[in-house]
Every structure is written in structure tokens, then in C-alpha cells.
Amino acid sequence: MAHLTGESIIGFESGGEGEPSIFGVNPTTGESLQPGYAAVSGTELDRAVELAAEASGVFGKTSGAERAAFLRRIADNIEAVGDDLVKRAPEETGLPEGRIRMETGRTCGQLRLFASVAEEGSWVDARIDHADPAREPVPKADVRSMERPLGPVAVFCASNFPLAFSVAGGDTASAFAAGCPVVVKAHQSHPGTAELVGQAVSAAVRDCGLPEGTFSLLYGPGRETGSALVRHPAIKAAGFTGSRAGGQALMKLAAERPEPIPFYAEMSSINPVFILPGLLAERTEQLAAGLHGSLTLGVGQFCTNPGLMIVDGTADLEPFVVQLAGLVAGSPGATMLNPGIHDAYGSGTDALGRNAAVETVALGQAGEGPCQAGAALYRTSADAFLNDASLGTELFGPSTLLVTYDGTDKMLALARLLEGQLTATVHGTEADLEANRELFDVIEGKVGRVVVNGFPTGVEVCPAMVHGGPFPATSDGRSTSVGTRAIHRFTRAVCYQGYPDYILPAELREANPLGIRRLVDGEPS
């Protein structure tokens, strides 16, 4: 096991030397894990951000090849501590070893995907409009532009993805690929995992000869350390994955700064699944099995978890409900990530159970232990759902609410009522889909991703992915936190007019020394 120091990483130094106050807790046993981590002081936080600001000039001017080497080195370094991660992360999160191995693979794959994007280089959207000194009535100047990094980025780790959305997750990978230094705030739910990955990143900074401020990892309470980070004048953007309350509080801080900054929060989504009647009749069993798998995957602790299923109540529903209820009732209990999430799931399911308009269809088993949770299936009517906003709020965990409607108009009314979502799913035969074109129009305006005859969990890391969506799914529906488009969250276009060739960035020089795709006088070249 790599040595855990219990300290923050501030450039090439360590910090947080006060009294340890943050301890990982094994959710299965409730036992506290060593070492403890002290919260960083305000001075230490300032130092990390100032180092990042200093590093910004140098790191922002590294070539795509240099950034690619850095990202690949991070992936190699993480893989080198893979055995430590599968030992420590399950202790802190209750997630099984296999999941941690898969998530490590996904995280390293994501780092290498961004390495290839940085290395290939065309992502900068280089544009060249040549001068025309003879133009009348006024000559045309030479104008060139490309995407450039915003500067130091704050990244907040997520509890539910200790690797893929944490220290070296998608936000960090895309910020590094864009040329932005990163200051990470560790999640208190998996401090040891964070340190293992933080050491891997920090070693890569040294290995690649980059300035020390390129990366820091800070421990501390969200309200103090997180807020101070978002408010720091040298932080130029932030990425967050977590609760709606936490995300909205930080959104507000980001907007109220003397210089407001882009704040990318992925917050809240119930991921409606519309099951159209033809398919419901045709594939009852596969549908129930698939939805049950998606619902209970990772103890329902995915932001794309299907929390709402919308079905035609006039169809013959019972075979499907019986099937799904049986699967839910037979689901073994499992360990949730931490007591906070477990308690929230408990109160949420209790409230649904007490709601007179909601029927408890099936409850899975919950094992013995402090953070055990069982799956749950509830049912209500479209009218009850339309009249009770609480039924449309996210309940994080393996629970879903089946809403039955009576007529297409009611289904469309439901769709129109929904808040912004990461995903919506439609299950239908060809005839179902043809008959429900309007449903696609409505949901396209509400979500980042529409899934047909599939399941919302399992977010593919690929160029076309959009893991985003209108508020409150995220703070900024124009962005995605997964897929190669994520790099654009941390850049802005800068225009160079009348520059002599030799002081232009390589991407914009006349000879195109990097061989990237560019738009020259409006034409691709």
C-alpha cells in the first residue's frame, strides 16, 4: 500500500498540518479509517491558488504533445497504484472491488482520450481570415483566432464516483487538456482514495517537468474550503458534481463574485423513462429486467439512475408491474456510499411510503449494517404527480416511481412539466415511436441525452456524448462533463489581428506546422 500522509498537496509541498478532522468511514461497518486529514488553512488555500495562477502562463502555453504526455503519465501512475485503489476505495465507499477496477479503467481511458484530443490539436477551432489590403472602402486586416485556456480551475470531487468524477476525473482531465491548472477539493467521503490519485497526479507533474502549481489537492469542509475556492479571484472556472443544494449555493457564489466565473455543476436528475404500450406488451420481461438492472446498478447511486417510469395506465400493465415488483423485492440489500446519502434515501423512501397518493409496490431487502439500503418501487397516477412537485425531485438511490397516465395528452403534459434532466428514455416499437413524434420534440428540449430502447445508466466516454442538460440537471445546459466536448468548458476564443507570423501561436501560423484542421477564409483546410 502506498503511504497515505493525511495531508493536502499544495504544489510540491504538503499542507493541512492542523488537527486531523476528516476521516474516511467504512460505510459497511461504520468504522473510522486512518489517516485523518486536516482541513487546509486559508493561507494554504491561497498558496495553492496562487501557485496555480503562476503555473497558468507556463502550462497554458505547453504544446498539445506535452499535455498529452502529462495526461498519459497520470493514467500510468494511477494504474501503478491500481491494487492500492481496489483495497482503499471499497473500504471508504462500500463499492465492490470490481466496480473500482472498472472505474479505474474508465478514468485512465478518459485521461488517454483527452491526451489524444490535445495531441491531435484540432479542438482549438483555429480560424484564419487573411488580409485584403486592397478592399474598398476599407482594407481588411488579417484576423486569426483559436481557443485558449481560461486559467486556474477548481474541481470538486463527487462522492459517487471516487475515481471517474473525482481527483483525476473528467473535469480535471478536460481542464488539463485545455491547458488549465487544477486545484481539487477532495470529497470527505473518500479521502484516502483522493490522496492515492492525488499522489499519482502530483508525481506526473514532476515527471513531466511542469510548474508545481499545475495541480493541488485540498482537504476541508465544503462550506468553508469549497466556498473559498470558488470565491478566490485567481480561480477562473469550476467544475462540480453533487447535490442540487450544494451546486446551487456555489452557483450563487460564482455569479456574485466581483468577476463572475463559469461554474459547471452537475446536480439533479430523475431521468424519466417513457414506456410506450406496444413495446410494453411485446417485451415485458426484458424491459423489467433491464430497468431493474439500471435502477439498482451501483445501489442506484448514479446521476442517470431511472427514478421515474411513465407508462400508459390504460394498457395491460400488470404483467410488467408484477415482473418488476418481483425483481425489486428479490434485490439483495447493498451498502450506500456514506451515512448522509443513506439517511437521505431513508427519509425520501419514508416520505413516499407515507404519501397517500403513492402506492408502495415492492421493497427490496435491506441488509444489516449502518448504510444498508434496499431497492424500492412506488406507483402513482399522472394527476397525483402533476399536483405534487415533491414527487418530481431526485431521490438518490435504488428507488423508482411508476406513473400511470390516461391518454397521450396526459403523457405530454407530464413531459412538459418535467424540469431539466440529464437523460430521458423512450421504449417503443417502431409503431410506438412513429405515433409519438411529439413526445420526442418535448423531451429534446428538456434533456442532454435521449435514449431509445436502452437504459440511461452507463455513460459512454466518447466524442459524441453529452452528459449535461438544462437546469437543474446542470448549472449550464450548454456544456457536457463527459466526452471530448468537455474541453470547451475551460477555454475561450482569443483573436489575433495583424500579428507577424513569428509571434502567433503555432496553431495559427501560416504554414500550419502542427497540421491541424483549420477554417481558412471560411473554408475547412
Place this chain on the structure above:
Amino acid sequence: MAHLTGESIIGFESGGEGEPSIFGVNPTTGESLQPGYAAVSGTELDRAVELAAEASGVFGKTSGAERAAFLRRIADNIEAVGDDLVKRAPEETGLPEGRIRMETGRTCGQLRLFASVAEEGSWVDARIDHADPAREPVPKADVRSMERPLGPVAVFCASNFPLAFSVAGGDTASAFAAGCPVVVKAHQSHPGTAELVGQAVSAAVRDCGLPEGTFSLLYGPGRETGSALVRHPAIKAAGFTGSRAGGQALMKLAAERPEPIPFYAEMSSINPVFILPGLLAERTEQLAAGLHGSLTLGVGQFCTNPGLMIVDGTADLEPFVVQLAGLVAGSPGATMLNPGIHDAYGSGTDALGRNAAVETVALGQAGEGPCQAGAALYRTSADAFLNDASLGTELFGPSTLLVTYDGTDKMLALARLLEGQLTATVHGTEADLEANRELFDVIEGKVGRVVVNGFPTGVEVCPAMVHGGPFPATSDGRSTSVGTRAIHRFTRAVCYQGYPDYILPAELREANPLGIRRLVDGEPS
């Protein structure tokens, strides 16, 4: 002269039938112009936005070819009232006929540029990642994505560009190209010009058979009508060009909505010009003449007006200062856009004149009349500038402040102190530029566009242009309001997973029926 009705345009109907309260004023004479315009009622505003929301589904699904035809028809219709515009706009704005003809040309050119972008179609950034059902451990789904319109956009007209940044200006052109209906709030400084253009747009909506909510034009006071527009739940984004105070007030409203929306404000910029000593000595006369021309163009009422000139005080400055002072003193007075802008320019120049740390080097002539302004040249030291934040705030009009520094460190300190700007300019010989690489690094982080050996005014409408910049130059430094990238302000990527080909948008169908450039399995095709 086309008939001016004095009424708002609400879809295919007219509105604002109350008592006329908004009158154009001839700034040269102070006389009030007919007709008067009534402010829209809350009900009328709601109706315009609701029509836009209804139109959104249909207009958002029009093809690029249909949007191109619409944009070109708008341009044709505007050109058809060109003679009316050069009669009415100068009366309302004090701008000369030649300027209005040029701005009409620019506006129509901009509409046609966005028409060609929409028609060509590749701007949607279509991406396709094919399925791989055989992949282990889990199959890969078919994932496709492209940019889609956000929905109804509110556009605020600018006083200083009655055509190019008003009813059918860049915000409207880019929103239409993206597929978003537009609700424009007219500027009270040129209500007749706004109506002439509004009629041209409205006729194009009918000519092209588009839904009536595609376009509305509302009259009303900024505080009420403008605020209500930004707060309306069906408005999904807004574009604004105007003052910092106005922009920041609306930014706040946009961020505080239950569903926050993107708000693009172009607000405030002093556009520093760094004049390096080699060039100052070599091209004294051309430099003074060029800067004077840029400074006084359009009575200094451009957002890229050079309000700050930074020069090496240890160089032999006097020939340049004498030259520039002579040109400023000899500048004829000219009419500003309206009494508000004229009064602000008067108090701003008065304050500079009274500032003990500032020398009044030259004042141009101010003619007789209510809105006459003369050019002004002031001078101060770097230390005084660094110690008095008021000297760094925008003074809208033909005034500039020459700041002398003593040593490169002081120049860099000045550059680092600057707030976000639309532009910065560097004048230098090859040796000057080589010796000041660090200056480029500093200013690149502060501005949207860097100009070398040119002048900041004259924003080219072309694919590579960036007319944006970090706060407070704009509310969102990631965007541009000029150039083809502006279309992306009003879109977000939507992802389609597992779709049968026949329900995909044409841009994403396997056969690529539109022949657009796409990223297929990570490779351009």
C-alpha cells in the same frame, strides 16, 4: 417613407396601444420626433414571449436552407427600405447618412453571412459514434449529437449601432441562424429606425411562411420591459449591448431566475493601446493620425474606442504628443447619440479636467447645440493611474488618456491591473515586439482580441472575429457577439442514443443527406 405606426410588433399583430410615451429625439436640434410609441403592457409582453415559445418547436426544426432563405429575405427587405433608413436614422441618432448606409450594408452582410453558415450546415458540430454490440465487458451503444437551439431569445438594441447591433443586428441574426425565435426590445434612442427594421423582419417571417412568434419587437422602458423580458420563464437566453450598469443589473436577474439562463452582455471596455518606443520614434505622424482617427470615429461612440494609450515616458514623447494634441484640438465638434450619453461624456471629461493627477493636453471644438461633443486628450502617470481606479473606467466618447510609464515592469504592472477588455492593441517595430513578449502573455489573458500595429475600431464581420472578452468587457468571456462563432451562444448539444435512423435529425442520419462535415468515430468525415 414607409409608414411608421408607433406600435410594437407582437407576432403578426401590433401592440402598445396605450398612451405614447417614447419619442425619438433629434440630438442635433433637441426636437421630438413623431410618431410616439406606447410601452407594451405586461399582457402584451407575455403574449409576444408565448408566441415565441409556440414558434420555437416549428422554427427550431426548420432546415438550414429555410433559415438561410429567411435571413436573406430580411436583408433584402432591409435594403428595400434603405432610403427610409438613411432619412430616419440620422434624425434620431445624429449619425451621418454615409455611416447609416455603411451600417446598413454591414447589417445585411452579416445576415447573409449567417445565412451561408446555416445553409452550409456544418456549424452544428455533428458527431457520430457507432455502436459496437460485441464490445466487452459491455456493448457500446450508438451515440450521436449535434447543436440544437435553446429556444426564445431576448435581444436588446444598442444605442450606438442603430442597425448592426439592434433589431436585425448580430444577436438577432445569430439567434435566427441557430433556430431561435427572437423578441427584441427596441432602444428608445432610435424607435423609428427600429420599427422600419422590425417591419422588414416581420414581413420576412410572413414571406417565408414561418410561425408568427418567430419575431416580435417591443417598446418600453428598460427597467420594466427589459427586466420583465429577462425574467420571463419562456425566454431561454438574452443578448445585450449597452452600459455596464444596465448589463450587470440584467446579469443579476438572469442568474437569479428560478431557471438561470445564459445572458450575453457586451458592456464596458477602454481598449488599451500600448505604444512601444521604437515605433513611436519611427512612425510618429502615422501613429498620431491613425489613433486620432480611431478615437474620433463615430464621435468615439464605439465599444472598441481607444480610451487608454500607454507609452514609455522615458522615450522622446513630445513629437507624438504635440502631433496628437494638434489633431485633437483641430477636431470639429460632432453630435452625440442622445442627451444621456452626451451628459455622461460631459461629466466624465469634467472629472478628468478637475483631477489633480491628470493634465488636460488638448480639447477639440464642441459645436453649438444640445448634444455636441469635442474630442479630448488627457495625460497622467502610471503611478497615478495605478492609484485611482476611476481612471480605468470607461468614458464613452472621443476622449483618451495617455499614461506614461517608467520601465517595463511598470508597463507590465499596468497591463496586469487592467480589467477584462474587448481589445488591446500593441504598436511596435519587430525589435519592440521581440523585446516585449511578456506583454503579449499578460494581455492575452485580459482581452478578446489583440491588435498589432492596427487600430481597435472597425470590427471585421468574419469567421475568425472575436468581439468579446473577460468580465466586465462582457458578461461571458467564452462568447463573441460578432463573427460566425456567435451562433453557438444560442445552442446546446443534444445527444441521441440508440435512435432508429428515420427519427434522427437529417444532420445525424447515417447517409449524411445534407453532406455536412461530421466527426464519425472520432475522425473528421
